Amino acid sequence: MSIVTQSPLFGIALTVAAYSVGLWVNRRTGLSIANPNLIAIPLIILCLLLTGTPLADYQRGGEVINMLLGPATAALALSIYRQKEVLRENFLPVLLGCLAGSCASVGSTLALCKAFGLDEALTASLLPKSVTTPIAVELSAQGGGVAAITIVVVIFTGIAGAALAPGLLRLLGITDPMAQGVAIGTASHGIGTARALGLGQRPRSAYAKGDKHPRIC
């Protein structure tokens, strides 16, 4: 078997298959908790553990997929560019909102990590959690964090944001769509925004302002 699992195509094939299952379950159930990544990642781990395949074998192919994240992050520039009109009109509120939200996120995470006595690597993995995943991973790595932990926490934050943010904002009395958009975007980035609105993959309403811009905050 090892001749199969050591081929880089093994990791790629397993990832594509597991993600397809994740997408299928997500579409069938329509639940934000049934996030494709949240299904694909445990599924792959389960396959590796059951067959006794080393993680290193899987990552021969996994690394190839991972490498595409660099250009994909650069491509985010297009999403920002598409929002340029909205950004120009509301530059200051959006910028300050993202800034305040990001500071609040980093500050409260730091304070709580200290309070619970978490070590430095774990704290570094959590700090960038409300930034969009590719940038969060870079920031986490540069601060001595663990990319895998950051990814899982970012996905969790996105899903929690999708489930809770609209209700919380209503409780706080925030009804302005721009304030809601920036808040959801800053707190839980794209997953939260897309799911919370049930608008599918490309939210084009006022919320999209909040979705795209905080990706760089």
Next chain:
Amino acid sequence: MRQLSLLFALYLLAVWVCGLLPFAFPASVLGMILLLLLLLTGAVKPRQVERGADLLLQNMMFLFVPAGVSILEYFPLIRDKVPVLILIALVTLVVTLAAAAFTVRITAALLGKGRRAEK
């Protein structure tokens, strides 16, 4: 394919530039800044990159799967801390939401007043 190769080349250029910088800076973020500048100055038209860029953007979450699988290696380290991690994630989510929402509201309100005063 041509659009993808343009994005790959841009990213590799960013990797090269980041290697020359005296401090650590993520190449992917530099690549994003470069592409945004190219788009804003009109040197690159959106239609010249959008098919390639959308292909990557729409499948972005798929690209994170392998990195997420690496949690397997670290799980023993964080097993005891899972409840604390969930608590931290939830509390900071609420704080972040509130801070961002109120700042937008206050700034927009102040700007609105300023504009009305000018009239």
